[in-house]
Amino acid sequence: MNSKVCLLLLAVVALSKASYDYAPKYSAFKYDAAKFVAGGCGPGWHQYNNRCYWFSRQKLNWYTASMKCAAMGGYLVSIDQSHENTYVRHMLSVYGVRGGSWLGLNDILRPNKHRWCWGFVAKPCHKFDWYSNEPVYHEHGDYNCGMFKRSYKYHWHVDSCGQKNHYVCEKPLLYLKSSFFSVQLVSKASYDYAPKYSAFKYDAAKFVAGGCGPGWHQYNNRCYSFSRQKLNWYTTSMKCAAMGGYLVSIDQSHENTYVRHMLSVYGVRGGSWLGLNDILRPNKHRWCWGFVAKPCHKFDWYSNEPVYHEHGDYNCGMFKRSYKYHWHVDSCGQKNHYVCEKPLGKPCVCVY
Incomplete structure (x- = not known):
């Protein structure tokens, strides 16, 4: 294969995290x-x-x-x-x-x-x-x-x-320019359009802004926001998206340990939504992460979870307090707290 074509293909893969492969x-x-x-x-x-x-x-x-x-x-x-x-x-x-x-x-x-x-x-x-x-x-x-x-x-x-x-x-529309070395991806979903929400405030823990913005905690190269508001899974997904992120998606066990620790510090009652869901393929044992569409590492389910229900929309995952914040399946329409995640260094949403 022509080396220039190879470079072009590599560029496309690198630019698209939410790959069609997923x-x-x-x-x-x-x-x-x-x-x-x-x-x-x-x-x-x-x-x-x-x-x-x-x-x-x-x-x-x-x-x-x-x-x-x-x-x-x-x-x-x-x-x-x-x-x-x-x-x-x-x-x-x-x-x-x-x-x-x-x-x-x-x-x-x-x-x-x-x-x-x-x-x-x-x-x-x-x-x-x-x-x-x-x-x-x-x-x-x-x-x-x-x-x-x-x-x-x-x-x-x-x-x-x-x-x-x-x-x-x-x-x-995906544009491939005449140059073999450049790929232009036109994105309509600009951060410039994000609504302005006031930052959530807690007395239980100190905010660490770093490069994340007020109300967010930095851990490695990611930013996390822990809500005290309770919403259903769908609406929390929109809240996170409006702040430039998404419901937390866990890559590795140390990230999961960090989030569970912070939920414990905040003393979050009931539990908090994470991005884990099988809404697109309910009860098919094919869980994925919210709208990120990346492979799901199912390493922190509580004992005997996930439990499948014949009736109701039990297709969404949460950190459940009574299970020491291990993962649990709940009805997506249930109102719970939630954890948002976004990359470090993304443009911050203004607050008022």
């Missing part, structure tokens, strides 16, 4: 209504300008749809401009998608505050295509997620996040 391998969805245009996007994706789009025929709730998109290297579609919105609506019409399809639009972090944002991309939201009188706010239920609704000609509509709908994924 992503679950799903057969491409097939439609007769439209022709697939792969381009630089890969099979089953459509290219429009410098973006790639995936139109599902599977129905999932908003949270699981987000994970499906993440597993394929993208996220639920986030609309920048009206022409992009027109394109997506046109494609949904071509496919004849019934009911509707999820987009990234949501106000999960600040429900009913009229502050909508785009999924895990956490960028400002341009609210230009709501259907007449939308968004409608509900006192009860989790009506915090946006969809393209077919009966509204695919204009935006608010639906319950737990409702199962089709979904549209988006990812950046």
Whole structure:
């Protein structure tokens, strides 16, 4: 093989931690209504300008749809401009998608505050295509997620996040420049768009900011934030993403020992979420780490764990206090504390 080609391949691997090698391998969805245009996007994706789009025929709730998109290297579609919105609506019409399809639009972090944002991309939201009188706010239920609704000609509509709908994924187009030695990855999910949250405060332990920012603890080349707020697993994933990180994913035993020690120092009651889950393949004994999509080292389960349940969404892992913070399976909808992680040296989120 040409040495320049080898170098190019190595560069691609080095730049992509969330490799497709780790992503679950799903057969491409097939439609007769439209022709697939792969381009630089890969099979089953459509290219429009410098973006790639995936139109599902599977129905999932908003949270699981987000994970499906993440597993394929993208996220639920986030609309920048009206022409992009027109394109997506046109494609949904071509496919004849019934009911509707999820987009990234949501106000999960600040429900009913009229502050909508785009999924895990956490960028400002341009609210230009709501259907007449939308968004409608509900006192009860989790009506915090946006969809393209077919009966509204695919204009935006608010639906319950737990409702199962089709979904549209988006990812950046991969550009290979003419030079064999350079690869340009265009990333829409910029840290510049991260919402501003006040740092969590504790009296139990001293904050070590280092290169991590206020409220974070540095350990080796990673940063950790220990919450006192209780949220379900899905919402904690969004909280961590909004702060430039993700639910903690354990690489080695010494990292696990450190996190367990800090939870003990804080005296966290009940337990804390970690990124461990098998949401994409429930009860298949295939656990992975949140949206990082890397191989899972299952070395700290408590005795007889993980326990599998026939009913309920027992697909998420936590550090359980009564088990001395060893790992335990809990319902993803249960509210627990959580631990966020991010790389050292990433841009810090401003606080107010």
